[in-house]
Amino acid sequence: MLPKTMTEMWATVGSSIANIMFVWTIFQQYCPYNLRQFFDKYTSIITGYFNPYIQISFPEGSDDIWSKRSKAYATVETYLSAKASDKAKRLKAELGRDSSKLVLSMDVHQRVTDEFRGVKIWWASNRVFISTRSLYFPEQEKMSYSLTFHKKYRAMITESYLEHVMKEGTQIGIKNRQRKLYTNCPTEKWPSYKQRSWSSVVFEHPATFETMGMDPEKKQEIVDDLLNFSKSKDFYAKIGKAWKRGYLLYGPPGTGKSTMIAAMANLLDYDVYDLELTAVKDNTELRKLLIETTSKSMIVIEDIDCSLDLTGQRKKKKNKSSEDDDQSAIPIKDFQEEEKSNKVTLSGLLNFVDGLWFACGGERLIIFTTNYLEKLDPALIRRGRMDKHIELSYCSFEAFKVLAKKYLDLEIHQKFDTIQRLMGETKITPADVAENLMPKSSSDDADKCLSNLIQALEQSKEEAAKKKAEEEEESKKKDEDLKVKEEEAAKKKDEESKVKEEEEAKKKDGDLKVRE
Numbered sequence: 001m002l003p004k005t006m007t008e009m010w011a012t013v014g015s016s017i018a019n020i021m022f023v024w025t026i027f028q029q030y031c032p033y034n035l036r037q038f039f040d041k042y043t044s045i046i047t048g049y050f051n052p053y054i055q056i057s058f059p060e061g062s063d064d065i066w067s068k069r070s071k072a073y074a075t076v077e078t079y080l081s082a083k084a085s086d087k088a089k090r091l092k093a094e095l096g097r098d099s100s101k102l103v104l105s106m107d108v109h110q111r112v113t114d115e116f117r118g119v120k121i122w123w124a125s126n127r128v129f130i131s132t133r134s135l136y137f138p139e140q141e142k143m144s145y146s147l148t149f150h151k152k153y154r155a156m157i158t159e160s161y162l163e164h165v166m167k168e169g170t171q172i173g174i175k176n177r178q179r180k181l182y183t184n185c186p187t188e189k190w191p192s193y194k195q196r197s198w199s200s201v202v203f204e205h206p207a208t209f210e211t212m213g214m215d216p217e218k219k220q221e222i223v224d225d226l227l228n229f230s231k232s233k234d235f236y237a238k239i240g241k242a243w244k245r246g247y248l249l250y251g252p253p254g255t256g257k258s259t260m261i262a263a264m265a266n267l268l269d270y271d272v273y274d275l276e277l278t279a280v281k282d283n284t285e286l287r288k289l290l291i292e293t294t295s296k297s298m299i300v301i302e303d304i305d306c307s308l309d310l311t312g313q314r315k316k317k318k319n320k321s322s323e324d325d326d327q328s329a330i331p332i333k334d335f336q337e338e339e340k341s342n343k344v345t346l347s348g349l350l351n352f353v354d355g356l357w358f359a360c361g362g363e364r365l366i367i368f369t370t371n372y373l374e375k376l377d378p379a380l381i382r383r384g385r386m387d388k389h390i391e392l393s394y395c396s397f398e399a400f401k402v403l404a405k406k407y408l409d410l411e412i413h414q415k416f417d418t419i420q421r422l423m424g425e426t427k428i429t430p431a432d433v434a435e436n437l438m439p440k441s442s443s444d445d446a447d448k449c450l451s452n453l454i455q456a457l458e459q460s461k462e463e464a465a466k467k468k469a470e471e472e473e474e475s476k477k478k479d480e481d482l483k484v485k486e487e488e489a490a491k492k493k494d495e496e497s498k499v500k501e502e503e504e505a506k507k508k509d510g511d512l513k514v515r516e
């Protein structure tokens, strides 16, 4: 069939020329080395005159035989793997770099056609031979991807299409990669002479926002905030701010702070850097660790109130030791050792959070968790540093309903009313609710789990009442003790003033007698 329009005609011609070039490349590969060199030289001169098509190639590596795969090649490969999986006829399956899942890519001598803004682009995968500087390996076999397009689209392809390929390839790569959980805690295997850095394991936490038991509205607000942040690259650039956001998660133990961090990482496809501040030597090391983090990551400092002298507590301790030399004072030697081993300061941490070191680009979240919000220095958690403060608190009935749906697949049950009433009367953490909703044996059905929860709620109510009674008793006792002490002091004062009056009277009598 004849092509109808000029564009279609060019596409047909382009496709034919791309085919010829493709066959020519394969033919060249099977020629002896010298002949190939000869062909290479003259075919490029001849075709340069009349071929209106341009070819760009992405070789696997440079002429250095030890060189790694070029980043551009790897990104093109990822980009094409998405196109090739349903277009190419021969695919190559390899285990990913983290050996977690199979990655499909175009096999050698395969072709796929791509389209960008209505323009056809032909991609081909070739095997190329590169002459190296090595004496023993004068030639090296490498893979290469090449794209062919008409020269009238040169500007569009080189300026926009290639950027699109790199961007999309990177995105697909990030999505496909196995996410990691990094930690800076030195392990026993870590040699002492080696600079401390991040060590990683595969991050496979199953928590998601869907499985989190919390108020649905609050949950949605957090999810929207996170998604909005991840899409705001241009906005952050426009207002001249580093593309980062700080979250402060606070609340009692077992209310889901750590679980929420995992849910956040899963939502945004981020790596997690769990920063143990007490293991960081000084501010310089802190900066170094930050620079080593990758884009699309979250840096987490759990229990920040326990981390360092960020609340001014260590300073207080130190003053105490120099002021009074009592037994509780910490020996000076211990302090010197502490100072030597741990010198991350509040200002060092503030600089870290402020993003002075975020010049390396890429989106990052910084997350602090604490059980005691009031213990933290206000400078550390002010807006701009910790942009969003999220309180995770005791389980509400709404949160319970989410957990009941997830754990027991229940939306309604006659026991829900009792649970709602008890939840209004006492406090229970989502961790305790989750634990009670979990069947303990194969015979435990939903009804049994709800009964367990009711029992736990009643027990918690009793304990709270008992605690309250004890506290009241204690405060009453304290009041009584105080009253007794006050009465004794008043009595003592009375007696003393009486004695004093008697002595003065006696003295006066003595003086009178002497005068008489």
Ligand SMILES: Nc1ncnc2c1ncn2[C@@H]1O[C@H](COP(=O)(O)OP(=O)(O)OP(=O)(O)O)[C@@H](O)[C@H]1O
Pocket: 211, 212, 213, 214, 251, 252, 253, 254, 255, 256, 257, 258, 259, 260, 370, 371, 403, 430, 431, 432, 434
């Ligand atoms: N809101 C929640 N929804 C679902 N499960 C929860 C929730 N909160 C806690 N859990 C469950 O309770 C356990 C403990 O929760 P988590 O470790 O997140 O608490 P935390 O707030 O980080 O506590 P801590 O302050 O002691 O570190 C988790 O295994 C999780 O399954």
Ligand SMILES: [Mg+2]
Pocket: 257, 258, 259, 302, 369
């Ligand atoms: Mg925690």
